[in-house]
Amino acid sequence: MSNSSLLKPKLRVLFVSHTYVVGVNQGKLEAIANTKEVELALLAPNNWKALEWNRFLNLETPCPQIRIYSAPVLFTGRVGAHLYAPWKIWQVINDFQPDLIQVEEEIFSLCALEVAVLAKLYQKPMVIFGWENQQRSLLLPRQWIRNYVMGATNLYLAGNQDGATVISNWGYKGKIEVMPQMGVDTDLFAPKIVNNNQNQLNIGFLGRLVPEKGIDILFTAVSQLRQQGLNCRITICGSGSSETDLRQMAAQRKIADVVTWKGAVRHEEAPQEIGQFDVLVLPSRTVDTWKEQFGHVIIEAMAMGIPVVGSDCGEIPNVIANRNLIFPEEDATALAVILKRAIADLDWRQEMGKYGIERVQKYYSHERIAQRLIDLWQKIISNSN
Structure with missing residues (x-):
């Protein structure tokens, strides 16, 4: 020097x-x-x-x-x-x-x-x-x-x-x-050894339980998968004004038995919770006063090697930047197609996990x-x- x-x-x-x-x-x-x-x-x-x-x-x-x-x-x-x-x-x-x-x-x-x-x-x-x-x-x-x-x-x-x-x-x-x-802190949100279970897909959501986050769309998609005989679970991490309505919705769609409600999660606890997911889904929808500005949980999950599936609301498609992981807002059937692929194709799921790690290291x-x-x-x- x-x-x-x-x-x-x-x-x-x-x-x-x-x-x-x-x-x-x-x-x-x-x-x-x-x-x-x-x-x-x-x-x-x-x-x-x-x-x-x-x-x-x-x-x-x-x-x-x-x-x-x-x-x-x-x-x-x-x-x-x-x-x-x-x-x-x-x-x-x-x-x-x-x-x-x-x-x-x-x-x-x-x-x-x-x-x-x-x-x-x-x-x-x-x-x-x-x-x-x-x-x-x-x-x-x-x-x-x-x-x-x-x-x-x-x-x-x-x-x-x-x-x-x-x-x-x-x-x-x-x-x-x-x-x-x-x-994202890549030491805190670090890749973990994931024991992928091909017999059951654990789908995670972490965020506010409010209408614009689109959790009802995820419930509809999982209902469709179950009707096709596919085995999956949902873990909901978060709290908010829609929780009661969402619990009723899960019962109506006959998926209440596969939904786990974790409540609000502190930031230091997020890596442990995200590490239990096979995929994370962010099914946000645009409303009059809001659309997704970024979705920080996306890069946290990607940093850990957890594939992230998101709607095309706001900035989500630009953050994920992979059309195979994006579905149109409100389209539960399109979401179900992506999740079905994650269940059926373990190699693809692992490839998407590696893609996320590389993208975070390069940009986020x-x-x-x-x-x-x-x-x-x-x-x-x-x-x-």
Whole structure:
């Protein structure tokens, strides 16, 4: 290594996001810090409320390499409406002196607006990450915020292909890259030796039990398979408003005896549960206010060598990227055809498992996403000088 490379100063990047209140979500940040190419800081709320669970979350700090700044936010728990005291962001920028600021909040959010104002004032390049993937009309104040933030943004990271289209249609003229907010921990979600049972297919689902997740479609497909004399089971990991209806549906379709309900699963328990599946199915459907933005459980299962079958809702087909594993939304019969092949063709099932491992290693590990970000940041800094 040359003396010049040893003396090269590290790139200083400030992240601003409520997502990283939860320590397990900081894997990407840790992977960035571990490269030794970047000095990293994070500003996150110390009073974030998870509205879905109706409880406050403590800001976790599992990564000593990351400099943590914390402060309360107004309107905690409201992703688009929460904001810091402006002088707190000013203090953080003055103290850390970042070369670049990355805000992982929607581009029309109040938090993105207040960071954008200060980024312009301090002439700091700014990157925005957003999940928004529906072409919806915004109220006039939100439109103004969006337009102002777009004007301060050097790079927009879209969590999905639809999001890239949305931001372009909104008039953003800068550089757009498509990547998920977080990758997958390939040490935690590691391939396991699977004793495939050709006599019975264990089909897994992990997620919220709500209508848009399409679990009823999976029940219909399994009912069809049983009518053909094929042996399979379903393991449901999750909780939600539809559980009672789904239990009744399983009884109506005469499959209640092959459905196991595990309830909500903590993230650290997910590898153990996923490891029991022969395939994971994500049968999501588009509704007026939602379509699948990514489906993080897809890359977790793929990393473990578990084949993933998904509908063509939102980003699912782009993440899986294998037409043999994709079926049209609402089409239970098409899903049943894929599952029948998984039962009948063990070699194909194993091939699809290996395919998933290779795809995650190439695109979706924390380390791969970390390096992509560093490369993008360096280009921004070079263009800014």
